[in-house]
Amino acid sequence: MYKDSKLLPINKVQNTSLCQLDIDAHLTLGEYCLISAPVVDLPNGQTCVPQHFYGYHHNLESIEHLLGKIAFDHAFPIFCGDDEQGLFIQVGIIGRENYQKNKPDRAKKIVYGRKWRVEPNLPTSEIIQTVFLALKKTREHEIRELFTLKSKNGENLSTPFNSHHDLPLMAQYAELFDLSLDSNLVFDKKTINQTFERLRFDQTRIECLDMNVRLNGKYLIDIIFHIGNTEQDSQIEFAELHGIECTLILNKACINELVYELMQCLINLSDRYVEEHFYFNDFARFSRDNNIQAVGEFSINVRKIHEDKLNDEGKRLISEHNFQVDESRAPKIKLAQQKQRLASTFKQTEFMEGFLPQGLKD
Numbered sequence: 001m002y003k004d005s006k007l008l009p010i011n012k013v014q015n016t017s018l019c020q021l022d023i024d025a026h027l028t029l030g031e032y033c034l035i036s037a038p039v040v041d042l043p044n045g046q047t048c049v050p051q052h053f054y055g056y057h058h059n060l061e062s063i064e065h066l067l068g069k070i071a072f073d074h075a076f077p078i079f080c081g082d083d084e085q086g087l088f089i090q091v092g093i094i095g096r097e098n099y100q101k102n103k104p105d106r107a108k109k110i111v112y113g114r115k116w117r118v119e120p121n122l123p124t125s126e127i128i129q130t131v132f133l134a135l136k137k138t139r140e141h142e143i144r145e146l147f148t149l150k151s152k153n154g155e156n157l158s159t160p161f162n163s164h165h166d167l168p169l170m171a172q173y174a175e176l177f178d179l180s181l182d183s184n185l186v187f188d189k190k191t192i193n194q195t196f197e198r199l200r201f202d203q204t205r206i207e208c209l210d211m212n213v214r215l216n217g218k219y220l221i222d223i224i225f226h227i228g229n230t231e232q233d234s235q236i237e238f239a240e241l242h243g244i245e246c247t248l249i250l251n252k253a254c255i256n257e258l259v260y261e262l263m264q265c266l267i268n269l270s271d272r273y274v275e276e277h278f279y280f281n282d283f284a285r286f287s288r289d290n291n292i293q294a295v296g297e298f299s300i301n302v303r304k305i306h307e308d309k310l311n312d313e314g315k316r317l318i319s320e321h322n323f324q325v326d327e328s329r330a331p332k333i334k335l336a337q338q339k340q341r342l343a344s345t346f347k348q349t350e351f352m353e354g355f356l357p358q359g360l361k362d
Contacts, residue, residue, distance in 0.1 A: 028124060029058075030063070030065075034053050034317065034318055036311065036313060036318070037318070038314075042301065051125060054123065058120045064080055066124065067131070070128065070278070070279065071280075076135055077094065078092075078134075078135075086120075088115040088118065089130055090114070090134075091134045092111070092113070095108055116134045118130055119328075119329070128280050132274065135274050136274050139273075139274065140267050144162050146202045147161050149199055149259075150199075192221065201225055204227065204242055209222040218251060219250040221249075222245065223248060223262070225243065225244050274286075332357070332358045332359055
C-alpha cells in the first residue's frame, strides 16, 4: 500500500525522534508509523506513537492476528475471511435450534451471522470494535428469536421480534398492525402479569413484581426473568439472563410499549454482558470498571500534540495521508437511479466539505 508513497513505515526511514522506541513492541501486523510521527509520553513513563499517526495495510493474516488476541464466549466463535469483495469478519453461533423447543435434548448446531466488511486501511482499533459490535448484534439476533408470544387462542407460539419477518409485505398491508386493538386495556399489575403469562424468554417465565408511577408520568415496572427448571438449566444458551431482576421505564400506560421495553431490556442486558466479557489482550476495554475520567485524560494525552513534536513537513505528510484515506472511502455511484435518489441530498455541494460520492456529477 505504501511502496510508492512518501508515507513509508517508520522502520524504513531515518527518524531520530523514534530511536528510543522498540517498534516491534508497539506495532502489530498491518500497521506502520508515518514519517515524522510524534512520540507521546504516557503518565506511567512509557512512550508511544498515537494511532492517528499510523498507516494501515491489513490483510487476512493481520486480522487473524488480532482475532487471536480477543477473548469472549466460546459459543460465539469469530472468523475472518476474504472474497471477491474484500476482507470480512463473521460470528458463528453454537447452540440448539431455536425452533425445536419441544425437544429439550436436541443436538447443538452451528449457524453463521452476516459478514462484516473491513477495509485494509481501517485502523486496528476499529477492526476490534467491529468484532465487538458484531458480537452484540449476533446475540441480539438470537435473543429476538428466543422471545415468544402465544397466539390469541393460546395454541401457537410466535416470535414477534425476530429478524426474519417479510418487511415489504408488512409495509404493503400496514393496516394489519393498528395499535388501537389494545388501547382500551386496563394497565395495572394484574393485567401486566396476564400479558406476561403469554410471554416467554428462552422458555422461562417473566413476572411483574411491582409498579409505580413517577411524578413526571413515567411508569416504573419491576420485573424478574425466572430461572428455568432443572432439566432446562444445563441446556440454555443465555444463562446469564436468567434469574435477573430489573426495572422497565415506560413513557405511557400501554401494554404494547411494555412488551417493546421488555425486549429492549433483554438486549441491553446482553450488550452489558458483552461489554464486561469482551477482552483484547486481557483488557476489557468496554467494561464500566474502567475509570472514565482516566479514559478522557488518556485521550487528551495522545491527541493534544505539542507543536514542537510535529514540524510543518510532518504535518503536511500526515495531512496528505489522511486525505488519501478519506478519499478512498467515498462510495462510487454507478446507477442512474441511485444518482437520482441522492440528488436532493447533494443539491448544494458547493457548501459541503469532504469527499462527494464518486460519479455523482458524471
